[in-house]
Amino acid sequence: MAEARGREMREEEVRLSEAEIAVHWKEEALYYPGPKFIGQANLTDPAVTERFSEKNFPECFREYADLLTWDKYWHTTLDTSKAPFWKWFVGGRINVSKNCVDRHLEKHRNKAAILWVPEPEDEPTVVITFQDLYNRVNEMAALLRDHCGLKKGDRVTIHMPMVAELPVTMLACARLGVIHSVVFGGFSGEACGARIVDSASRVLITMDGYYRSGKLLDHKVNADIAVKKAADEGTTVEKVLIWQRHRDKYSSPTPLVAGRDFVVNDLLKTFAGARVEPVSMPAEDPLFLMYTSGSTGKPKGCQHSTGGYLAYVTGTSKYIQDIHTTDVYWCMADIGWITGHSYIVYGPLALAATTVMYEGVPTYPDAGRPWRIAERLGVNIFHTSPTAIRALRKLGPDEPKKYHYSFKCMTTVGEPIEPEAWKWYYDVVGRGEAAITDTWWQTENGGFLCSTKPAIDAMKPGSTGPPMPGIYPIIYDEQGKEIPVGAGKAGNICIRNPWPGMFQTIWGDPDRFVKTYYAKYNKNKTSTDWHDWPYFAGDGAVWAPDGYIRILGRVDDVINVAGHRLGTKEIESACLTVPEVAEAAVVPVVDPEKGRVPEVYIALKPGVKADKAMEEKIGKAVETVIGKIARPRTVRIVPDMPKTRSGKIMRRVLASISNRMDYGDITTLANPEVVEQIRVQVQGAGPVQKQAGPEDIKAFGKDA
Ligand code: WTA
Numbered sequence: 199m200a201e202a203r204g205r206e207m208r209e210e211e212v213r214l215s216e217a218e219i220a221v222h223w224k225e226e227a228l229y230y231p232g233p234k235f236i237g238q239a240n241l242t243d244p245a246v247t248e249r250f251s252e253k254n255f256p257e258c259f260r261e262y263a264d265l266l267t268w269d270k271y272w273h274t275t276l277d278t279s280k281a282p283f284w285k286w287f288v289g290g291r292i293n294v295s296k297n298c299v300d301r302h303l304e305k306h307r308n309k310a311a312i313l314w315v316p317e318p319e320d321e322p323t324v325v326i327t328f329q330d331l332y333n334r335v336n337e338m339a340a341l342l343r344d345h346c347g348l349k350k351g352d353r354v355t356i357h358m359p360m361v362a363e364l365p366v367t368m369l370a371c372a373r374l375g376v377i378h379s380v381v382f383g384g385f386s387g388e389a390c391g392a393r394i395v396d397s398a399s400r401v402l403i404t405m406d407g408y409y410r411s412g413k414l415l416d417h418k419v420n421a422d423i424a425v426k427k428a429a430d431e432g433t434t435v436e437k438v439l440i441w442q443r444h445r446d447k448y449s450s451p452t453p454l455v456a457g458r459d460f461v462v463n464d465l466l467k468t469f470a471g472a473r474v475e476p477v478s479m480p481a482e483d484p485l486f487l488m489y490t491s492g493s494t495g496k497p498k499g500c501q502h503s504t505g506g507y508l509a510y511v512t513g514t515s516k517y518i519q520d521i522h523t524t525d526v527y528w529c530m531a532d533i534g535w536i537t538g539h540s541y542i543v544y545g546p547l548a549l550a551a552t553t554v555m556y557e558g559v560p561t562y563p564d565a566g567r568p569w570r571i572a573e574r575l576g577v578n579i580f581h582t583s584p585t586a587i588r589a590l591r592k593l594g595p596d597e598p599k600k601y602h603y604s605f606k607c608m609t610t611v612g613e614p615i616e617p618e619a620w621k622w623y624y625d626v627v628g629r630g631e632a633a634i635t636d637t638w639w640q641t642e643n644g645g646f647l648c649s650t651k652p653a654i655d656a657m658k659p660g661s662t663g664p665p666m667p668g669i670y671p672i673i674y675d676e677q678g679k680e681i682p683v684g685a686g687k688a689g690n691i692c693i694r695n696p697w698p699g700m701f702q703t704i705w706g707d708p709d710r711f712v713k714t715y716y717a718k719y720n721k722n723k724t725s726t727d728w729h730d731w732p733y734f735a736g737d738g739a740v741w742a743p744d745g746y747i748r749i750l751g752r753v754d755d756v757i758n759v760a761g762h763r764l765g766t767k768e769i770e771s772a773c774l775t776v777p778e779v780a781e782a783a784v785v786p787v788v789d790p791e792k793g794r795v796p797e798v799y800i801a802l803k804p805g806v807k808a809d810k811a812m813e814e815k816i817g818k819a820v821e822t823v824i825g826k827i828a829r830p831r832t833v834r835i836v837p838d839m840p841k842t843r844s845g846k847i848m849r850r851v852l853a854s855i856s857n858r859m860d861y862g863d864i865t866t867l868a869n870p871e872v873v874e875q876i877r878v879q880v881q882g883a884g885p886v887q888k889q890a891g892p893e894d895i896k897a898f899g900k901d902a
Pocket of ligand 1: 490535536537610611612613614615636637638639640641642662735736737749750751752758761762763
């Protein structure tokens with residue numbers, strides 16, 4: 199037992215996390231929001247911090263919940279009796295689709311709820327008013343109920359691209375209390391199948407095809423793969439519902455399976471004009487699952503609540519993104535990720551804003567596309583990721599200047615943003631006028647955890663900012679000792695308190711929930727006092743003396759590739775599906791455009807030839823099991839893996855070589871000589887190459 203634990207610890211030691219390869223930048227000067235923005239902002243009262251301070255917790259969150267229309271008001275704001283399974287707004291009843299649609303009809307019936315921009319530029323924008331949305335959500339809800347027999351508590355997997363039918367489908371589920379599990383459209387059929395199995399969905403909703411970079415992709419083919427994968431693992435998908443990209447024609451070369459596959463556009467004719475009473479849901483019933491990567495090979499189904507989640511995303515949309523009903527808001531994320539759920543669909547629609555959706559690639563057909571869309575639709579709030587900012591800047595640094603749009607505020611999310619990219623976003627995209635919020639949070643969190651309050655706080659490029667109202671972070675070292683604010687040291691960021699947007703559990707695996715997020719710093723396993731249960735976020739962070747937090751990256755086996763969260767173990771096990779592969783090790787590598795990219799090191803079975811075809815085969819296997827987004831930048835077939843004497847692969851050494859960092863002492867390895875061979879293979883012959891300059895700082899655990 200003791201020996202096993204020892205080995206586990208060594209296993210931890212031999213990895214190198216994202217946070218450890220974080221590039222450091224200097225503290226930047228502050229930028230201040232302009233009077234025009236402040237003059238119209240939703241949140242200008244600095245007393246908000248006091249109102250949401252610990253002495254007013256948890257009742258402070260009434261302010262967010264009161265933005266919603268409740269069927270029945272709650273009696274207990276926060277119930278901690280089953281810690282750390284927190285319950286918010288207990289006793290309350292609410293329906294999400296009613297809050298995002300029905301309640302806006304009286305005042306905003308003919309206002310655009312969704313503006314959908316197809317990728318082909320000659321296809322017109324589709325305008326869906328709140329009345330249209332109401333009709334369509336009702337009809338779809340009737341279809342789900344009457345054609346599929348779905349009811350409250352059932353799970354449905356949705357594998358769709360960025361089309362307006364996606365939020366329609368999600369809201370239809372919410373209307374019935376059906377739990378949706380949206381799988382990012384770019385994930386493979388197999389990845390979708392694995393999520394169908396985990397959530398035990400008997401209905402899959404998909405689409406025939408969609409446009410990406412000018413091509414109409416066959417998406418239906420993924421449904422067949424997903425259903426087969428699910429069947430192989432014992433889960434039967436009874437019905438596959440297929441939306442059509444082109445209203446009156448089926449656009450996929452993959453045939454329909456009789457009796458199983460149904461074209462939604464055909465079925466809906468039967469439900470024209472149908473009305474479905476929104477199911478009044480207990481606040482604590484789940485609204486959706488969102489799968490995300492963690493430290494093991496198996497993605498986690500994060501279960502989000504109905505009332506708490508909606509309250510949190512509505513509050514943060516209103517006060518941090520400064521969304522007003524009159525705003526045209528465009529978040530360029532994909533709804534298949536949490537950002538899209540919270541800040542394309544639920545938050546903006548709960549506020550009756552107009553939310554813009556774009557089908558395709560931001561740089562298609564050129565890097566002026568987003569700014570043309572913004573100009574044409576009058577977008578005044580913009581939200582995107584550092585990766586998109588870097589790509590748009592690289593391909594079209596002067597493009598924004600050519601278009602007449604005006605953003606009052608802008609958001610960035612998903613990765614740390616380097617000050618250089620931030621400044622281009624501010625000066626060129628925002629014309630030096632738009633306030634920027636750099637929002638740090640995670641799939642698990644429902645909504646923002648840190649960000650500046652745009653009309654109150656100054657902005658600091660490269661730092662996410664102070665915690666959100668009602669969020670009380672703490673940074674711990676590995677031993678559980680607090681690293682005080684301003685200590686200049688990095689550590690593990692935790693949130694001391696529960697908040698309404700926090701997910702409820704990992705679907706079907708409450709033990710993993712407790713173990714992953716709470717076990718590390720829990721003070722007393724039997725306590726029902728929230729103070730004993732800090733939430734471990736899995737990110738490294740530094741807290742500057744001015745109270746601003748800088749996020750360095752993941753401290754676990756997760757890599758954030760272009761803002762997409764991928765598990766190294768998931769990629770490794772995908773590589774191992776190639777029969778010739780003996781061992782695989784995936785490491786994060788700093789990339790100037792995508793933030794981080796995975797590189798994979800492979801040891802082949804004896805007698806197998808290492809060549810380009812084998813590298814290609816391994817890359818392809820990752821695409822099949824996970825999707826194109828996880829494809830490693832480089833597949834490096836090496837003669838042997840560097841190993842400890844107990845046989846563990848030294849991923850730390852491999853990551854150091856890929857990142858041109860010092861790999862430290864290797865004399866205790868079982869095969870130290872292989873390290874130099876691999877180094878030469880990766881970096882070329884000649885002396886050890888290390889990144890030069892002041893950025894060559896290993897941030898984590900060191901003085902920052
Ligand atoms: C990273 C996305 C720095 C972080 C909403 C986190 C960020 C992971 C930021 C979650 C930010 C997100 N600055 N890093 N503003 N936002 N991250 O679950 O490492 O897809 O743990 O949620 O992205 O990714 P996820």
